[in-house]
Amino acid sequence: MLQALKILFDHFVAPQADADGAEMLQLASAVLLVEVMRADSVSTAVERAAVIAALRELFALDTTAxxxxxxxxxxxxxxxxxxxAFTSRINEAxxxxxxxALVESLWRxxxxxxxxxxxxNHLLRKVADLLYVPQGAYINAKMxxxxxxSGRRTAIVRPAPAAG
Known part of the structure; x- marks a missing residue:
């Protein structure tokens, strides 16, 4: 158990070369997506497909990768x-x-x-807080x-300029 924790810690905290760093960012993002998939204790094929689609979109990966x-x-x-460990790595890079964009993918x-x-919902709020995503951006990403x-388009509503 301690060896597994040490490997995990070294895997995410140790300095990495650029290529390894990019791979670690992909893995950190994928772990967050998987955590959302597992949050309700039931992982479905639909959720797995959404995770794969998110990774393809975020990192320009092919389906196999x-x-x-x-x-x-x-x-x-x-x-x-x-x-x-995952959110801190993402915040750094x-x-x-x-x-x-990652938070929106988590919502998807x-x-x-x-x-x-x-x-x-609880996990997404926690992750968005750890990623320091502002509340307004968090809500817009959710919508x-x-x-x-659901196949609809969201219009982002911006406040009207103050009358001067």
Whole structure:
């Protein structure tokens, strides 16, 4: 058990070369997507397809590479005790637009089955907080994902300019 934790810690905290760093970011993102898929204790083929689609979109992977990444992420997620190691790695490397895109992808996985469970909602709020995503961006990402999964388009409503 301690050896597994040491491997996990070394895997995410040790300095990596650029290629390894990019791979670790992909794995960290995939673990978060898998955690959303597993949040309600039932992982379905629809959710798995949403995770693969998200990885393809976020990292320009082909289906085979994305599916292999999901398998690695599932193994890694089983060994992890929390999401902090993954979110901290993402915070170090991703700018805010990339973090918001990841949160939207997480929401797409959560909405993949057409309904949102309380466990999924809680996990998404926790992850968005750990990624320092502002509340407004978090809500917009949630609405865009919900509408995309239901086939609707979301218009982003911006406040009217103040009368001067």
């Amino acid at each position: 994305a599916a292999a990444l999901v398998a690695r992420a599932e193994d890694t997620a089983r060994q992890a005790s929390d999401t902090f 991703f700018d805010m637009p990339h973090r918001i 996985v959560a909405y993949a089955e057409g309904e949102l469970g309380a466990d999924e 865009r994902a919900r509408d995309a999964m």
